Structure formats: C-alpha cells, structure tokens
Amino acid sequence: MVKKTSKTQPQAQEELAPSPDSPLYAQPKSVEEMAQGFSVNPDNCGLWKQQQFRPRVWLAVADWSGQPPNNLRPDTKLGSLVPLWGIGEQNRLVQTTNQHQVFAPFASSMAPPNTLLPAETTVLQWENVVWTFQTPRTPCWGTP
C-alpha cells in the first residue's frame, strides 16, 4: 500500500491509488505485519522473490506507465510505455517502485541507478535492475 509521504504530492499519490483488481492493494499490510513469520533462508528468499517481490515490481511498472497490469509482458520495453523515455521517466519509475515497497518485509528501497538505462530495457531486465540496486542489501541478496 502506498503511504502518503509528501504533502506536496497529493496528485501523484492519487495516481497510485489501489487498483480495484489488485488483491495486493485490496488487503494492505504494514511492513511489520508482512515481516511476521518470515524466516530468512535461501529457499524462503527464493519463494519471496518470486511470489512477492516480482509481482510488486510489475504493479509498479503498470502504475508508472498508466497501463493495465495485464498488458505487461517480460519483454515489454520500458521505452514503449512512455512517450519519451529519459532520466525524468526513469526517476519517476524508481519513485513508483519505492512507493510500492517492493522489498517488504525488508526495510530496503531501490537506489537510483547510476546510469540512464536504454529505452530497450525490458520489464524482466528492470526486475533485475531493481534487485541489483536494493539499499541496504536485504538478507536475500544473492537469490537468483
């Protein structure tokens, strides 16, 4: 669930309002609630990455682009989702990704990439970019 963190951003927050067809949004949980019962081991991390981290990243991409989530594919290029891909759009995608708390239950967020990614970057590659730029590193760092 997206938290309102800035009073100067009421409109941007409305854009990230819960999607009605998204159960992840319909039943929001706090980071603490999500952390309960999560024990760190490579297998749990693998499951968490596949079942929670990845769907959140996809939802963030959908929110950022204004596309229905069902329209995304692993090979969908980020540059095809906005009129002009650039630093501004990449930054907005990082912001949206962090607003979706993709690393919950860990208190990590995505640091901005130190380079402008090509417009050809796919949603699948973006997942890896988000994972690579986790800050601070979660205990699940290294999960393939």
Added chain:
Amino acid sequence: MKFSPVVIVLWMLIATVVARGQGQTGWSAQFFDPGGIEDQVVLIDFGAPFVYDPQTHLATLGDGSVKLDLITVSVLSMQTSSVAVLRADANPSGQYTATSYLNLALKNFTDQEGKRVSLNGSQLGSYLIILRGQTIGQKIGQTYTVNVSVQPKSAATITAPALAGPVRNQIVLDVRNADATAFFQALSKEMGAIKIEYDFGSDSTVSNIVTGVKKIDPPPALGFAVTLYPKTPLPYAAKAYKVNITLPQSALPKNLETTPKTQFKVIASATYPTPVIVETAATYDFEPSFTSAVNKSKNVRTNTGLFIVALNPLLFLHETGIDGSPSRYTHWYDFRPNISANVDTLPEKSSTTPNRVTIALDTELGLTRERNQTGAPREGGPPLDQWTWTNGVRTDTDRDFKKFSTYWHTDLAPDFWKLSETQAFRTRNVVSLGMAAKQAKTPFVTAYRLRPSVGYDLGSTTVRSGVFNPELGSSVSRFLFKLDTMLEIRRNVTFTAVDTGYYLFDATRRDARDFLDAQIAVNTGLLLRLDTNKIQSAVAFRYQRGSQPPSFTPVDTLSLGLKLYR
C-alpha cells in the same frame, strides 16, 4: 543391471509422454525447500504471466496459445534404477491482479499410495513435471513437460547467478547449506588466489580477460551471498560470455557437493551488450552526398560533393533529485562536445554550400517536471515536461579555416508532454494477458518531434587571411530561434526540417537571417548484419537554403546522398 517389468513399463510411459508432449521453450522450474517436507514447492515459470480461472482450474498462458488443466499434475522421478510417478497439487502463485499470476506452485507431492514424498529425500536428481492441456486451435489435448533438478539438502553449493547490466563491477556468489560468513572470512584471507576469467568463447576474435578481485563484501546480516568486486569490470560484448571464477580450495566449505583437489570453479553467464543511450541522444552522423548548388551572384548551378559529419557524444552525465523519494523534479547536467562539418569540394570563391565547421564544448543543464494531473491515470503515465539549458564555448569556421567566430552560446529548449513521441511508444503492441498477439500496431506516423528553442551567441570574429565582412563586422551578438521538427512515416521514411532564424544585432544591413535544413531519409536498415552498435543507413535527399555563421553566405543546395547514423 536388471530392471523390473514395472520400471520398464514406466520408462515406456515416459518415452511416450516426452514423444507426444512438448518440452516448452522458455519454461523453467525451480525447487524450494524452505522448511519441512510439507513446505516443499516447485515453482514453474512459463516465461510470461498467465490468467487463471478458479472455477475451471484452467490456466491460459500470456500469449493465449495454451490452456493448461491444473487439476492433475504428475511428476516423474527420473532415477536410473527406479522410476516413480508422483502427484502434486498445483496452484497459481505470484499474483499481481485478480486473475493474473507470474508462476505456478506445485506442492504436496504424494506417491501412488497417497504417501507424502520428499523431493530431496532419497529421490535426488532430476524430475519431469507433466502438465496436461490444449494448444489453442488444436482439437486433441496434449501433455507439456518441464524439468526440475533438485540438489541434496546436506551438500553445500556455491553458484553465481547470471550477470547482466547495468552494474558491471560486482559478482555475487550464492552460498547454500554452508556458513556464508565463514566462507567470506576464508575467502578474504586468500583474495589474491581468486582468479576471474571473462571467456568470450573459442569463436570470438576477442582474447579472454583474466583478472583478480579488489574487494569482497560480506553477506548481509542473516544473508548467504558474498559479493566480489573484480579488478577489471565485466566488459561490454556483443554476445553473452562466460565468467569463470576460480576459488582456492582452502577457502571452500567442507561439505561442498564436489570436493576439488586444488581449486573450485564457479561459472556464470554474463550479458552486457553495448548500451545505447537514447535520451539527450548522442548523435553520430556521416553523410557524403552528390549536391547541386545554385550560385545566385553568377546565376549558375554547380554540381559538387558535399560531406556532412556530426559527432556529438554525451559525456559525464550526472543526475540529481533521483533518490527515489517522491519528487516532481529531476535535474541533470552533462558535457557534450560537438564537432560538425558541412563542407564541399569546390574552390572557395565559387562555393555556395554551407561550408561550416563547428567545434563546440557545450554543457547541458536539464530539468524534468511532472505536471499535476487530474482524472484517471492516462496511457504513458502522468505528463512530464523537460527543459534543457545549453551553455558552451563554440568556434565556427569556414572550410579552409580562414575566418573564426568564437563565442559563448546559450539556448533553452523545452520538450513538453507529447510534443514528441518515440517510435517505440507509438508502435508498442500491448495486448491483455491470455489474448493472442495482435499484428504489431504500425500507425501512419510512427514517430514525431517538435522541439523549439531560443538562444543567444556573444563573441567575436577573427580573420586569419582575407578581410572582415563589413556587413557583419568583427563582433558576434545574435539572437536565434530554432525549430527542430521530425515526422517518421511507417518506420522507414523520415522528414526532418530544422529552421534557425538569426537576428544579428551588429549587422549593418539585413539583420534578420535564416537557415533551413530539410531532409527526406529513406531508411535502408541496419548497416550490414554485424554488431556495429546499431549504425543504420539511409538514402537521404536534402535541401539547404539560407545563410548561417560564420560567413552568412547565401546557400541554395539540393543533395542526394547516403547517410550513416546512430
């Protein structure tokens, strides 16, 4: 070795299944054992999300090509001495909308007698998962198979996940069933013995690169991965290559699955194609052309060769305001040296082509601003405006380097929401999950650009030989308005028109000047089929008219040439 009749029958069953079934490209499966036997899970990834109907238990793959029946899923244990058929419960997982999921979870593995079976118990190795379904358009049901391999739980493993951009200076080692912190400490002591080899393959003309490690990061708290920082960053390469990490034997966990005699090699794949930066695009352009130029003073038309070169890389790009916290503004700055030449081969006195060589040392300061948006989110996200302010020192000279105008240049260029749209955006092919892919959308206009800018030049002109033009004088003080437009039709034909109007404050007459550079380019595709950094070629028809610095001589040319660009 003797096989029982049951085993032989089962092997025949497998052979039949594999022969009739389809081993699917792009499908993969991973085994997870987070706790006890009841928690064991196999996750199947179909290469794309799928839509699941809980009423019928049917999963429709993303491209709508296959419907899978998830009521019955079988798992074949592939042992050399025995074959067992297991059952599993299948449920979609990785949900991200009400009906769409990223993977399929298999749980509760039972044998023929209904007893719970552990996949990494006595039956180690490889399993074949059999799914039943139907390819859309075919009447007969089919079986689909996907392999999953299971490692012994007690044995330690060290693996390196596949490496891909944009980070090129770290390699992660995933340590399982062993103390990663102890491994890190042992590895740190023997850092000099770690060898990393970038192996481009025997068919590559590039030599392999061997390097060492300059730093090792410990695993995060409670974590299990060690991060190596190679001395030589992972290089860009057109094709994927191998990274061989050789670790000293003394640093390895004792319960490693295979005990090496002296060294242990971890192999990872690396994919780092040369990146292509699109925004504030670096441009490289070479265009030799056959040109017909009009000399108005002599009232004659002359044919000549015209050569246009533009090298405009983007260097030292820095971004600010991109810490991921909510903000409507982003800034960036960069350095953009620019060398461009537009010269012919005619004698100086009779030449009426632009004959301008520009060397520029520009810096750009950029700002993006997210507009307030009312109503529902729109396609392409909220509107984003961009402003680019360029400042730099430039030198204009004629072809023979006789006159030099050296000046400070500044200009401001806005890119408002949808004043420009890229080809990728206008030709995107978005289809809802579970639907057959439509034919790629190709609108009539596949890209366009409308980019106005205003600027000012201030400097002076020096003459190496000859005399000053008395009309222009020796100082440079001019306002300029530039309109950069582009229209791309059906991906292949591009109309470009760049018009620059000058107001010369110090001119004694004709203080308003103008230069138009219009072009029609027919794209002839990528240059050869080699990895030439996506250099493309086009047949270009160009029209140039007006006058431009430094000499502001009248230009009226028509050119036909071949354009090589990126």
